[in-house]
Amino acid sequence: MAYLDIQHLHKRYGQHTVVHDFNMRVEAGEFVTFLGPSGCGKTTVLRMIAGFETPSGGVIRMQGEDITACAPQKRGIGMVFQSYALFPNMNAGENIAFGLKMQKRPAADIRRKVAEALALVELSGKEAHYPHQLSGGQRQRVALARALVVEPRILLLDEPLSALDARIRKNLREQIRDIQRRLGLTTIFVTHDQEEALTLSDRIFVMNQGKVEQEGCAETIYTQPATEFVARFMGNYNLLSASESRTLLGLEIQGHLAIRPESIQLLTEADAGDSLPAVVRQRQLLGNIIRYQVESAGTLLQVDRLNHGPADVLADGAPVRLRIRRDDMREVR
């Protein structure tokens, strides 16, 4: 039995269906991510799991119990939102204690648990600080402590890092993952950021227009996209149409052929055996890699190469040869 089991979840607003037949099973202790562009329905699914939105159809079970119609406060959920939904007139300690006070826990119990939660998010000593006295990252750590202190059955995080700057975002995501592992907490993390999803998740659900496009571990989603949408969304895949695939590679395919820029070998020897002739059109320096745009048989391809320094850079117009392994060409719908 899955820890969280969602079957045939639907959500309509008037005529507009925003979640279509969403299915997922999450095992206890798993860290799962909903990844997709803005408006694809990530928040709506999360809010239905939390009980803030009523599904138009489908069933949500947690630990075997049907919670589809259960009140939010009875679900055992901890939630963190993108914008710091802290009470501005309460200090960090009072914000964290709020849920425990609602549960009418004894005062000594509350004090101890708040202190533990503050230590967990490395904010001991900041208990008396008000939200306006804390940085963005610290406020999100208070929000996280507030979600954790009630010992939820599941932690739901809705783009909790989106409002933070890049460096703090990376630190905090490591911290969230570390705490989640230590507590063995079943977690659903929502993001539109591919890198965030790839680095954090046990499993990723890529969403598009209210549907799950593909589900799998980070490795699978990145290297084996099932659809054109996933290939475009996950990286800088080259996507060849059926006619380009025929002209360039002599392959007959149905949808598109997806090829990762780093999987194409760029060769400079005149006689490179089984390879395609091409010409360098442009290059872009991305730091440790150089992304070349090359043209072969009228098709433009992006090819990534490690940047070994100025002597190694290929000039625009340089003749090259391309080698692509069949295993690195993926037919996508």
Ligand SMILES: Nc1ncnc2c1ncn2[C@@H]1O[C@H](COP(=O)(O)OP(=O)(O)O)[C@@H](O)[C@H]1O
């Ligand atoms: N209360 C609502 N009433 C009508 N439409 C809504 C409501 N909430 C969300 N939507 C629509 O549902 C779709 C999915 O929204 P949302 O779940 O917030 O997407 P995401 O979190 O992936 O950005 C969007 O088209 C949005 O406009």
Ligand SMILES: [Mg+2]
């Ligand atoms: Mg959202």
